[in-house]
Amino acid sequence: MTATLVTNNRNTGAWLVLLLAGVFEVGYALSVGGSQGFSILSWSISALVFFLLTLFCLSVALKRIDVGIGYAVWAGIGSVGAAALGPVFFDETLTPARAFWLAVIIAGVVWLKLADSPKLETKSKAAMLGATQP
Amino acid sequence: MSWLYLGIAVIFEIAVALAASKAQGFTRLWWTITTLITGAIATFFLSLALLTFDVGVGYALWVSVAGVGITILGAMLFGQRLNWRQGAGIGIVIVGVVGLQLGGAA
Numbered sequence: 001m002t003a004t005l006v007t008n009n010r011n012t013g014a015w016l017v018l019l020l021a022g023v024f025e026v027g028y029a030l031s032v033g034g035s036q037g038f039s040i041l042s043w044s045i046s047a048l049v050f051f052l053l054t055l056f057c058l059s060v061a062l063k064r065i066d067v068g069i070g071y072a073v074w075a076g077i078g079s080v081g082a083a084a085l086g087p088v089f090f091d092e093t094l095t096p097a098r099a100f101w102l103a104v105i106i107a108g109v110v111w112l113k114l115a116d117s118p119k120l121e122t123k124s125k126a127a128m129l130g131a132t133q134p
Numbered sequence: 135m136s137w138l139y140l141g142i143a144v145i146f147e148i149a150v151a152l153a154a155s156k157a158q159g160f161t162r163l164w165w166t167i168t169t170l171i172t173g174a175i176a177t178f179f180l181s182l183a184l185l186t187f188d189v190g191v192g193y194a195l196w197v198s199v200a201g202v203g204i205t206i207l208g209a210m211l212f213g214q215r216l217n218w219r220q221g222a223g224i225g226i227v228i229v230g231v232v233g234l235q236l237g238g239a240a
Contacts, residue, residue, distance in 0.1 A: 032181045033189035051177060055169070059159050067155075075197050083190030092188040097237045102194050105230030109198040112205055112223030 014064030021057035022077025024050050029082035030089055068117025076110045136186035139179050140195060146176035147200035148207060191234065198227045 031047035038044045062070045083102050086092045094102075149172040157165035184192045202224050209216050216224070 028177075029189055029193040032177055033184040033192070035181050037181050037185050038178060047177065047181075051173065055154075055173065056160075059154070059157075063159055075201065079190075079194040079197050082193040086189035090189060092190070094190065098191065098234070101230050101234035101237055102190060103230075104233060105194050105198045105227055108223055108226030108228075108230055109194075109201045111226060112198075112201050112220060115217065115219035115223050116205060116208070 011064055014061050017057050018061035018065055018070055018073055019077070021054050021061055022074050022081070024054035024057060025074060025078035026081030026085060028054050029078060030085060033082075033086065033090065066117050068113050068115070071116075072110045072113035075113060076106060079106045079109070136183050136192075139183040140187070140192065140199075143176050143179035143183055143196055144200045144203060146172050146179065147196065148203045150176055151200070151204045152207075195231060195234075199231070202227050 028047060028050035031043050031050055034040065034043035035047050036043070038047075058070070058074055061074075079102070083094060083099070083106075087094050150169055153165050153169040153172055156162065157169050160166045160169070180192065180196055183196070186192075187195070205216070205220050205224065208214075209220070
């Protein structure tokens with residue numbers, strides 16, 4: 001009972017760190033864009049800081065969370081965040097057509113990362129085995 | 135030119151993923167350094183690509199094409215065939231990238 005609670009708490013912490021990594025990844029993407037080819041110092045420093053933060057948080061989270069699932073969530077937050085906030089920070093427009101195709105691409109990469117997950121593979125196999133049993 | 139920069143950024147991002155997986159939670163020094171260096175190079179070329187692409191578009195293209203590359207390279211390295219889920223994911227990404235291009239949105 002106690003062991004289960006401890007595991008749950010640890011996983012909750014790992015998921016929070018993963019979400020944080022996703023948020024930092026959005027900051028990284030926006031900063032890299034804003035740096036104008038690393039010619040603007042403030043955005044460049046911001047990009048470097050977010051780069052280290054996102055990498056650190058992702059590595060911490062992936063110690064507890066399955067790699068495929070972790071990457072899927074991280075990449076999903078990063079790309080949705082960059083697409084949504086790009087027009088807020090810069091002179092960019094997100095037309096409905098562009099938003100649609102971006103959503104397709106992001107869905108594809110999230111699906112792909114989940115497909116790489118050994119954990120989900122095992123689970124679906126187990127489910128199939130379970131289903132065939134009387 | 136922006137597509138060339140994006141392509142170089144993608145290749146280095148694939149290298150980042152490989153190095154990061156070898157770094158084992160950044161406990162191995164040289165793989166950690168390799169991760170940081172390849173990451174810095176990938177970031178630099180991404181920033182050059184983003185001089186032309188909008189952030190949302192360029193970033194999504196970068197992450198997704200690198201993701202496809204990592205999956206294909208991973209299958210090649212371990213001598214495995216891609217399963218139907220991976221094939222479908224690659225297909226969805228390609229449809230999205232082509233759609234974005236044809237729509238003139240990229």
